[in-house]
Amino acid sequence: MQGRGSHDSAGALLDPSAPTGSEPAATSTRASLSTGTVQTPAGQTLRPGVTVLIPAYNESASIADTIKSLQAQTVKPTVILVVDDCSKDNTGQIARDLGATVIRPEKNTGFKAGAQIFGLKQIDTEFVLAIDADTTLAPDALERILAPMADPKNGAACGMVLPRYVKTIWERGRYVEYLFAFTFGKAIQNHYHRPMIASGCFTIYRTDLLRKIGAWQPRTVAEDLDLTWTFFANGYNIAFVEKAVCYPIEPHDFHFLRKQLKRWSHGFFQCMRIHWRMVLDQPYLRSMIAVGMWDALIASIVYLFLLPLLAVLLHPIYLLLYFIDAPVVAVPVLIGAARRGQFWKALISLPGFFVLRLVNSVFMLEAAWSELILRKPLAVFEKGH
Amino acid sequence: MAAGLPSTGIGGIFYLLLVLWMPLRELHLTFQGRSSLARWRGIAMHWFVVGCMIGMIFGQGYLMDAMCEWLLKISPLDSSWQLASMLLDDASSPAFALTPFVLLVLVLGAVHVARAMAHRQPATPLPASTTAQQVATPTLAAGEAATV
Numbered sequence: 001m002q003g004r005g006s007h008d009s010a011g012a013l014l015d016p017s018a019p020t021g022s023e024p025a026a027t028s029t030r031a032s033l034s035t036g037t038v039q040t041p042a043g044q045t046l047r048p049g050v051t052v053l054i055p056a057y058n059e060s061a062s063i064a065d066t067i068k069s070l071q072a073q074t075v076k077p078t079v080i081l082v083v084d085d086c087s088k089d090n091t092g093q094i095a096r097d098l099g100a101t102v103i104r105p106e107k108n109t110g111f112k113a114g115a116q117i118f119g120l121k122q123i124d125t126e127f128v129l130a131i132d133a134d135t136t137l138a139p140d141a142l143e144r145i146l147a148p149m150a151d152p153k154n155g156a157a158c159g160m161v162l163p164r165y166v167k168t169i170w171e172r173g174r175y176v177e178y179l180f181a182f183t184f185g186k187a188i189q190n191h192y193h194r195p196m197i198a199s200g201c202f203t204i205y206r207t208d209l210l211r212k213i214g215a216w217q218p219r220t221v222a223e224d225l226d227l228t229w230t231f232f233a234n235g236y237n238i239a240f241v242e243k244a245v246c247y248p249i250e251p252h253d254f255h256f257l258r259k260q261l262k263r264w265s266h267g268f269f270q271c272m273r274i275h276w277r278m279v280l281d282q283p284y285l286r287s288m289i290a291v292g293m294w295d296a297l298i299a300s301i302v303y304l305f306l307l308p309l310l311a312v313l314l315h316p317i318y319l320l321l322y323f324i325d326a327p328v329v330a331v332p333v334l335i336g337a338a339r340r341g342q343f344w345k346a347l348i349s350l351p352g353f354f355v356l357r358l359v360n361s362v363f364m365l366e367a368a369w370s371e372l373i374l375r376k377p378l379a380v381f382e383k384g385h
Numbered sequence: 386m387a388a389g390l391p392s393t394g395i396g397g398i399f400y401l402l403l404v405l406w407m408p409l410r411e412l413h414l415t416f417q418g419r420s421s422l423a424r425w426r427g428i429a430m431h432w433f434v435v436g437c438m439i440g441m442i443f444g445q446g447y448l449m450d451a452m453c454e455w456l457l458k459i460s461p462l463d464s465s466w467q468l469a470s471m472l473l474d475d476a477s478s479p480a481f482a483l484t485p486f487v488l489l490v491l492v493l494g495a496v497h498v499a500r501a502m503a504h505r506q507p508a509t510p511l512p513a514s515t516t517a518q519q520v521a522t523p524t525l526a527a528g529e530a531a532t533v
Binding site: 184185187188191192277280281284286287288290291292294295298299314315317318324325327328330331332335 | 394395396397399400403404407424427428431433434437438441442444445465468469472488489492493495496499500503
C-alpha cells in the first residue's frame with residue numbers, strides 16, 4: 001500500500017464499477033488502494049493511502065474500541081493519527097499502546113475543529129478519514145467508503161451511521177431517526193449529489209481539497225455541516241455510501257442529549273447564516289434545506305403549541321395528529337431495518353422516535369429564536385456524549 | 386430530512402416527489418451515457434419504498450374513514466365523540482390532503498424569489514476570516530470533550 005512509483009491522478013483507487021465521469025453508483029462498491037506517489041492538482045505531493053484522524057479529549061473509555069476496529073479493516077489505514085487534545089485522562093497512552101500515532105498540541109485547542117486542524121498539518125496521505133474517538137467501524141467500512149473517491153468530482157464521501165447501543169428511549173429514538181434519515185432521506189439526497197450533511201463522525205476527504213477549501217472551521221458549532229456546504233460551494237460533490245457503516249455512541253440520557261441537540265440545532269442556523277447565498281445557487285440542496293427548515297419550524301410550533309391547544313379547547317382526538325405520519329416514517333425505517341436483519345429492533349424502537357421528535361422541536365425553536373431573532377449565537381462547544 | 390430536524394411534513398412530500406422524478410432524470414442521463422444499471426436498481430428500490438408509503442397513506446385514510454363511521458354509529462347525538470368523528474373526517478378530506486402540496490409549492494416558490502432577490506444584490510462573498518466573525522468562535526466548556 002505504501003510502495004513508491006509515479007501516479008499522476010488524484011484518484012489512487014481501483015473501482016471498475018464506477019468509471020470516472022459517470023454518475024456515481026446508487027449502491028456502494030469496494031475499492032483497493034494502489035501504489036505510487038500522488039501529484040495533486042494543487043501541486044502537493046502526497047503518498048497513496050488513508051490517514052485516520054481522530055480528535056480526542058478524555059476518551060479513555062472508548063478510544064481502544066475505535067482503534068481496534070480500524071486495525072480490523074479489510075483495507076488497512078496507512079496511519080492512525082490520534083490528536084490527544086490535552087486530555088486529563090490516559091487517552092493518549094491507550095492509543096499509543098495500541099500502535100496509533102499520537103500527537104498533542106501545547107494546550108487544549110478548545111474545539112473539535114481545532115484538534116482536527118492541528119492533526120491535518122501532519123498528514124501526507126492522499127485521503128483523510130475523519131472519525132470520532134467513540135465511533136467504531138464495520139470491518140469493510142473503509143473499503144466501501146473509499147470506492148466513490150475514484151471519481152475526482154467527489155471531494156468527500158460519508159457513511160451510514162447507526163447507534164452502537166440501542167437501549168434507552170433516547171437511543172431508540174435516535175436509532176429510528178438515523179434509519180429514516182439515512183436509508184430514505186440521505187439516499188435520495190445522494191441520488192441528486194447533495195447529501196445535506198457529511199457526518200463528522202465518519203467521512204473521508206481528499207487531503208489536498210480539504211486543505212484548499214480551509215478544512216474544518218471553528219466559526220460554528222457544527223463544523224461538519226459547515227464543511228459539507230463549503231465543499232458544495234467550491235463545486236465538489238459528496239457521496240453517501242449506505243453500506244459503509246459506523247457505530248458511534250449516542251446520548252443515553254437527557255443530560256447528554258440536551259447538549260448534542262443544542263449544538264446540532266444552533267449549528268444548523270449558524271451555517272444558514274454563513275452559507276445562505278451559496279445555498280440559493282445549489283439546485284436540489286436549496287429546496288431540501290428550505291423544506292427542512294419549514295418543517296423544523298412549523299412542525300415544532302404545531303407539536304408544541306397548536307396540537308395541545310386543539311386537544312384542550314376542542315377535543316382530545318387531536319392528539320392523534322402527533323402520530324399522523326407514523327406510516328410514512330415506519331415504512332422506510334422497517335424496510336431499512338429488515339435489510340439489516342433488525343426489523344423487530346426497529347419496530348420496538350418506533351415510539352422513541354415520536355418522543356425524540358418532540359424534544360427536537362423544543363431545541364429547534366430555541367435555536368431559531370436565539371440565532372435568528374436575538375442574534376445570540378451558541379459559543380460553547382459541548383460534547384453530546 | 387436529517388437527524389435533529391423534527392418533521393416529515395412537506396419535506397416528506399418533497400422527497401416522495403424527488404423519487405417519482407428520478408426515472409425521468411435518469412432517462413435523460415442514460416441517453417447522455419452517464420447512467421448505470423446500479424443507479425436504475427437504486428431507483429427501483431426507492432420506488433418500492435415510496436409505493437409502500439403511498440399504500441400505507443391510503444390505508445391510513447381508509448382506517449380513519451372507517452373510524453369516523455364507527456364513532457358516528459356508537460356515540461350519542463351532540464356528544465363530543467360526534468364532533469371528533471367530524472374532525473377526523475375533515476382530516477381525511479381531499480382539501481386537507483391537498484394543503485401540504487400547496488404549501489410545498491409556496492415554499493419552493495419562495496426559495497426562487499429569494500434567489501432572484503439575492504442575485505439583484507452584488508455578490509460579495511466574505512473571506513473566511515471575516516465570515517468567521519459573523520458567529521462567535523465556539524470554545525470548549527470546561528471538562529467537555531472535543532468530539533461529537
